[in-house]
Amino acid sequence: MSPRPAIVRTVADLRQQVAAWRAAGKRVAMVPTMGALHAGHLSLVRLGLETCDHVVASIFVNPAQFAPHEDFDAYPRGEGRDAELLGAAGCGLIFAPGVEVMYPPGFATAVTVAGVSGPLEGEKRPQFFGGVATVVSKLLIQCGPDVALFGEKDYQQLLVIKRMARDLDLPVEIIGGPTVREADGLAMSSRNAYLSAEERTVAAVVPAVMAEAVERLRAGAAVAEVEAAAVARLEAAGFGPVDYVQAHDGEAMERLGPGPVGTGARVFVAAWLGKTRLIDNWAV
Incomplete structure (x- = not known):
């Protein structure tokens, strides 16, 4: 050692x-x-x-x-x-x-x-x-x-x-x-230690929702529609409040929408699961 x-x-x-x-x-x-x-x-x-x-x-x-x-x-x-x-x-x-x-x-x-x-x-x-x-x-x-x-x-x-x-x-x-992730895709964070065993299982919904959002944006879906669907899916899984799911430019942090996203876009999420606030972002 x-x-x-x-x-x-x-x-x-x-x-x-x-x-x-x-x-x-x-x-x-x-x-x-x-x-x-x-x-x-x-x-x-x-x-x-x-x-x-x-x-x-x-x-x-x-x-x-x-x-x-x-x-x-x-x-x-x-x-x-x-x-x-x-x-x-x-x-x-x-x-x-x-x-x-x-x-x-x-x-x-x-x-x-x-x-x-x-x-x-x-x-x-x-x-x-x-x-x-x-x-x-x-x-x-x-x-x-x-x-x-x-x-x-x-x-x-x-x-x-x-x-x-x-x-x-x-x-x-x-x-x-680069973001380092657990086997189920959850971004590693010191605050993950706050999650109960049950909450830790639910937390894997975050990377799943992000992956779906990125896939839909790459396919040309409307930004507002993708953001709303991601929020709804997180809330249905037990997250709340969902502070945001938003697509932004990856350099100037300008809000994107309503049309198709361009090069350098990223999707950002922050959502509460019990007493733990989880954040993540994925490149589109």
């Missing part, structure tokens, strides 16, 4: 190790996470090692992206297990700061990204992308990696981070890693 990576908790210690790697001529990748790791996170570590010599993974449950009524306190945590998984995947360093490091007393700055953050999650969770953009910009500045990797399961988030890095001239390449 690979040794656990060293864990640093201050920006100074993080920068010291990254500087040592750079002095040796090495390239560095970063995988920001909130912990509770699964195979999707680990695939990003391995993807980072394809182009870089070392990978830094951050573990920080970011309070700024949770609304007061959301699951910040309940969000799954387990640093020891995460460290073992990261070591086995080849991660070279873990940055696990406390809230006081990321948001010290008097912290008064926020990063907001317009445009791509507006629809879907931007409407349903208006605090979310501001919290994400702020914490990710800090992590990238703190670490200074050559490459940073994020999963395509959170596709809109990936677009927000790419826009933020481009607009702020951050010297880092943002790479999206």
Whole structure:
């Protein structure tokens, strides 16, 4: 078994190790996470090692992206297990700061990204992308990696981070890693741990509905008709509320319809199953 990576908790210690790697001529990748790791996170570590010599993974449950009524306190945590998984995947360093490091007393700055953050999650969770953009910009500045990797399961988030890095001239390449799925197609997510055994069986309806929607859109069906049918099927399976099933452009996040979709379109879904909110997206 690979040794656990060293864990640093201050920006100074993080920068010291990254500087040592750079002095040796090495390239560095970063995988920001909130912990509770699964195979999707680990695939990003391995993807980072394809182009870089070392990978830094951050573990920080970011309070700024949770609304007061959301699951910040309940969000799954387990640093020891995460460290073992990261070591086995080849991660070279873990940055696990406390809230006081990321948001010290008097912290008064926020990063907001317009445009791509507006629809879907931007409407349903208006605090979310501001919290994400702020914490990710800090992590990238703190670490200074050559490459940073994020999963395509959170596709809109990936677009927000790419826009933020481009607009702020951050010297880092943002790479999206493919969504990793369970055997029945359900997108891997730390929040899947909230599902009961019965709910986990029902959850497989999400990828089935998405696959059908994509097939119908490729065949030329009307966008509004496909979206409505997908919502109805999810509700019939026991999901509720269904926050959205919508087709959007995969670059500007513009809403599509009513005619046939074009190149680059994606279908996005967010739906509640009991107390668990599942999200996914599929390329058309």
